[in-house]
Amino acid sequence: MSVNQATVDRHATDYELGRKERFGSLLMALAGVAFIGYGVVFLARTFFGTGFELGVATLNGVTRAELNAIDPAVVHYIDHLHVATAAFIISTGIAVVALAWYGVRSGLLWAWAAAVVAAVVGLGLALPMHYMDLFSHNWMTHLGPIYLATIVFVVGAALAYRGLQSES
Structure with a gap:
């Protein structure tokens, strides 16, 4: 076995993990870590930031402090939504990391599909509104x-998909 290959148990058989799968799953896992980091920053800004969230300092010229003076319940509701959003961004990141690192690196196509679906659903629903x-x-x-x-x-x-397909 060369330095660039690792043997993993794929469906109870010896399976040589290819370069594409290893590098692809690493990139997928790193992106999952970035999703987690984004969610943590999103969460921290909810409690310690002065604006509404990353890149949103005011809403139609109204600051968070001004809105809080007018109606604190609205600000608390916005905070509630931000905490929930951050939680789902973080949990999606955790799922992507686990699926990529343990499933895709083991040559499991279902793990690749689950990681892709989790990311696509989250981004596909969240981004258009922007x-x-x-x-x-x-x-x-x-x-x-x-x-x-x-x-x-x-x-x-x-990359991981190409590697998974070439090895099956």
């Missing part, structure tokens, strides 16, 4: 980190 011009946000700080992680994930998923 383009409806319902509130202003700084594109780079608000969406830039998640787009970067998504690019890394897509490259990793494509």
